[in-house]
Every structure is written in structure tokens, then in C-alpha cells.
Amino acid sequence: MSSYSSITKAFKSDDVKKKVTVEEAEKAVETLIAWIGDDPKREGLLETPKRVIKSFNEHFAGYKENPSEILSKTFKEIQGYDDIVVLKKIDFESHCEHHMLPIIGNASIGYLPNKSIVGISKLARIVNTFAKRLQTQEIMTSQIINAIHDNLNPIGVGVVIEADHHCMKTRGVHKKNSLMLTSQFKGSFLTDEKLRNRFLDFIKN
Numbered sequence: 760m761s762s763y764s765s766i767t768k769a770f771k772s773d774d775v776k777k778k779v780t781v782e783e784a785e786k787a788v789e790t791l792i793a794w795i796g797d798d799p800k801r802e803g804l805l806e807t808p809k810r811v812i813k814s815f816n817e818h819f820a821g822y823k824e825n826p827s828e829i830l831s832k833t834f835k836e837i838q839g840y841d842d843i844v845v846l847k848k849i850d851f852e853s854h855c856e857h858h859m860l861p862i863i864g865n866a867s868i869g870y871l872p873n874k875s876i877v878g879i880s881k882l883a884r885i886v887n888t889f890a891k892r893l894q895t896q897e898i899m900t901s902q903i904i905n906a907i908h909d910n911l912n913p914i915g916v917g918v919v920i921e922a923d924h925h926c927m928k929t930r931g932v933h934k935k936n937s938l939m940l941t942s943q944f945k946g947s948f949l950t951d952e953k954l955r956n957r958f959l960d961f962i963k964n
């Protein structure tokens with residue numbers, strides 16, 4: 760099973776989420792505060808567990824979203840347009856699945872339509888849907904391209920992501936200036952070097 764379909768399946772089942780109540784999640788944050796050596800009962804920290812769980816709801820909202828639903832509305836009337844469509848540098852904030860620290864970056868998506876196109880904001884929403892989950896950049900790249908490939912059935916599609924990983928910057932190897940790049944191509948973007956290079960030229964800074 761591909762990671763895209765397994766995550767789509769996991770999203771369909773609310774089982775995991777139902778087992779943990781908000782109160783239990785807040786209690787877990789309180790435990791962590793005590794574990795690092797602070798007093799969760801002091802005034803400044805009293806409301807912190809509530810705030811952390813509230814921000815988690817925002818950071819991890821992507822588990823509640825269905826990529827196929829987002830990409831379900833397509834437009835057939837494209838008046839003979841037969842070139843690539845590119846949305847570049849779509850900002851996102853995600854969290855790495857290894858340290859739960861921020862991954863801040865942008866994704867560029869290009870596709871060669873096969874008789875139908877999708878509203879351009881839907882491409883941005885697809886990036887958000889996968890970013891707002893625990894991620895690795897490699898998996899996120901793959902999930903985005905598979906969602907577009909499986910739902911739009913384009914002639915070709917490419918995804919390029921560049922991102923800062925805070926777990927590399929603020930801990931561990933402490934590399935403040937590293938930037939990670941990933942890319943994946945399908946269909947004509949894979950087989951036609953000229954087309955792929957045009958996409959890559961489009962998204963250059």
C-alpha cells in the first residue's frame with residue numbers, strides 16, 4: 760500500500776483520535792512541562808496546555824481533510840489551452856514526524872492538463888492538507904504528486920519542495936543555513952526532458 764493511500768485511509772478512520780480526549784491531551788502537555796523542570800501550576804503556565812492543544816488543532820488540521828474531495832471539482836472548458844499550468848512557491852508550515860519541530864517551506868506544482876483543469880486555489884489547499892500533518896519532506900512531495908495524479912489524471916505533473924527543517928537548525932547538527940530540496944515527476948514530466956526543464960525554469964527564483 761502506498762503511503763498516500765495508507766494516510767488517506769487513516770484519515771477516513773477517526774478511531775485513533777476518538778480515544779484521546781482534549782482533557783487528556785492537555786494533561787499530557789502539563790506532564791511535559793513538569794518533566795522539563797517547570798511548574799505547570801504557576802500563573803504563566805496555567806493556560807499553556809489549553810493554548811498548546813489549540814495550536815495543535817491548527818498545525819494538524821490536515822488529518823481532517825480529504826484530498827480527493829478538494830480535487831473533485833474540475834473544469835472541462837479550457838478553450839484549447841494545451842500548455843503546462845504552474846503554481847509556484849506555495850508557502851506552507853509543517854512539522855517533522857521525527858521531532859515535531861517546524862518545517863517551513865514552499866511547494867511548486869506544475870501539470871499538463873488532460874482535458875480538464877482544477878481551480879488554482881485547490882493546488883494550494885492540497886499543499887496545506889498534507890503540510891498540516893506530521894511529515895517528512897519526501898513523503899509530503901510524494902503525497903502531493905499522487906493526489907494530483909490520481910484525481911486529475913493529467914498528462915504530466917511535477918512537484919518541487921524547498922524547506923527549512925527546524926530540527927536541523929535548533930538542535931542536533933545545528934545547521935542554520937541548510938535548505939532541503941525534493942522533487943518528483945510523473946507522466947510526460949518524467950519522460951519529456953524539455954517539458955520538465957520548462958517547468959523547472961518557470962519556478963526558478
Ligand SMILES: [Zn+2]
Pocket residue numbers: 855856857858859860924926927
Ligand atoms: Zn526532525
